[in-house]
Amino acid sequence: MANYAEMWKDLGMDLEAHDALCAVLPTAFGDVYLSQENRPEGMGFWDMVVADIHGIRPAELIEAQKKGQKVFGTFCVYVPDEVVIAADGIVTGLCGGSQFWVPGGEKVLPKSTCPLIKASVGARLERTCPFFRIADMYVGETTCDGKKKAWEILGQDVPMHIMDMPQMKRPQDVKKWEDEIKAFAHVVEEFTGNQITPEKLGDAIHIINEKRKALARLYEARKAKNIPISGRDALLVMQIAFFDDPVRCAQMTNKLADELEQRIADGVSVFPAGTKRILLSGTPMAIPNWKLHQIIETSGAAVVCEENCTGTRYFENLVDETKNTLEEQYAAIAQRYMGVNCACFTPNTGRVDDILRLAKEYDVDGVIDVNLKFCCLYDTEGYTVEKALKDAGIPVLGLETDYTDADAEQLRTRIQAFVEML
Ligand code: BJ8
Numbered sequence: 001m002a003n004y005a006e007m008w009k010d011l012g013m014d015l016e017a018h019d020a021l022c023a024v025l026p027t028a029f030g031d032v033y034l035s036q037e038n039r040p041e042g043m044g045f046w047d048m049v050v051a052d053i054h055g056i057r058p059a060e061l062i063e064a065q066k067k068g069q070k071v072f073g074t075f076c077v078y079v080p081d082e083v084v085i086a087a088d089g090i091v092t093g094l095c096g097g098s099q100f101w102v103p104g105g106e107k108v109l110p111k112s113t114c115p116l117i118k119a120s121v122g123a124r125l126e127r128t129c130p131f132f133r134i135a136d137m138y139v140g141e142t143t144c145d146g147k148k149k150a151w152e153i154l155g156q157d158v159p160m161h162i163m164d165m166p167q168m169k170r171p172q173d174v175k176k177w178e179d180e181i182k183a184f185a186h187v188v189e190e191f192t193g194n195q196i197t198p199e200k201l202g203d204a205i206h207i208i209n210e211k212r213k214a215l216a217r218l219y220e221a222r223k224a225k226n227i228p229i230s231g232r233d234a235l236l237v238m239q240i241a242f243f244d245d246p247v248r249c250a251q252m253t254n255k256l257a258d259e260l261e262q263r264i265a266d267g268v269s270v271f272p273a274g275t276k277r278i279l280l281s282g283t284p285m286a287i288p289n290w291k292l293h294q295i296i297e298t299s300g301a302a303v304v305c306e307e308n309c310t311g312t313r314y315f316e317n318l319v320d321e322t323k324n325t326l327e328e329q330y331a332a333i334a335q336r337y338m339g340v341n342c343a344c345f346t347p348n349t350g351r352v353d354d355i356l357r358l359a360k361e362y363d364v365d366g367v368i369d370v371n372l373k374f375c376c377l378y379d380t381e382g383y384t385v386e387k388a389l390k391d392a393g394i395p396v397l398g399l400e401t402d403y404t405d406a407d408a409e410q411l412r413t414r415i416q417a418f419v420e421m422l
Helices: 006-010 015-034 042-051 058-066 081-086 101-105 117-126 130-134 144-152 173-194 197-221 229-240 247-265 291-297 326-337 349-361 376-391 408-419
Strands: 071-076 091-092 137-141 160-163 277-281 303-307 366-372 396-401
Touching: 006 015, 015 042, 015 058, 015 101, 015 130, 015 229, 015 291, 042 058, 042 229, 042 277, 058 071, 071 130, 071 396, 081 091, 081 173, 081 197, 091 130, 091 229, 101 117, 117 144, 130 173, 137 144, 144 160, 144 229, 160 173, 173 326, 173 396, 197 229, 197 326, 229 247, 229 291, 229 303, 277 291, 277 349, 277 376, 291 303, 291 366, 291 396, 291 408, 303 349, 366 376, 366 408, 376 396
Parallel strands: 071 091, 071 137, 137 160, 277 303, 277 366, 366 396
Antiparallel strands: none
């Protein structure tokens, strides 16, 4: 591993606390990832990225900043990367997925806040995540109440732009989202000093669509009877996709997909025949939250799909590439993003339709619907999701968890019992 101590120091990070984080990550990664057998060779790229997760990509971002590019940190899949890329900006995800950061968040937020928000705020305030230090601007959104209030704290010493999300999906709401995207584009242009032209926006739309198509290929491979990649590995690819350069992400994922397609042709599987297939639905799993996948896949089942924002919600549906004017392009972008079905919308029947569709497409034996503790949106929607699945005759298990290991054994017992009855 290269030595990035100087870089972290220059970023104003708390080196001692950061060392403590760096000390636990390799063990966690080894336990969850390197212990697996017969992994696709292509995963070597992601193993390398994780081994230096606070080094390689941050160093690239700093280099880009030296050349005048701006880095935008985002927290939600509704924020359109296309707009930033069209102005020669760079997007990096900022959602926190480690318990390590939660106590820092709890110093300023109510304990009864979802761990994703607490970890994100903790990572910023405790100065232990280089991505939070590097981002020139944070982009928040008015999705859930916890996030809305967290922006007021996170934005105290970093420029913060907040996108006002509609709460419904009527035609006037989609129009409102289009206006919001245009307003964001204006902010991005001002901040970067670069004008967004139809050509540049068209190129950016294409880049992100190609990334989506590559991720969709990875997921397509998971539909096979002989499962060529574990859920853990697929999740890792998704998690890193939020940080990586989008062109490289597409290249590496396509390469991995080539290998997976070959594995399918050769009848290679990472699970024994007859392993139960699970669809995981619910709240996103930010890196390094591998907890549920690890428990499920060491309890006799395989995760074959994630209906969440570190899963299908991130890549399904493309932006229409046939539009030539900014006006039409922004409308096409708004259309695509309003096709994402997050529980922050009401009604949100599209999500139930998605889950039923995915259960069929991935030929699953059961669904595990999970929400992060204190996420009222997904917890409440769990009622509707579970009812729809039961009505369709698909076994479902509803779970609530956080980033700690405190409930790991209890979860394992429940998941094992669920898998046994499938
Ligand atoms: S589009 S899921 S990324 S808002 S932070 S809502 S878990 S209490 S993350 Fe999300 Fe965008 Fe929706 Fe996806 Fe609940 Fe926590 Fe809020 Fe969360």
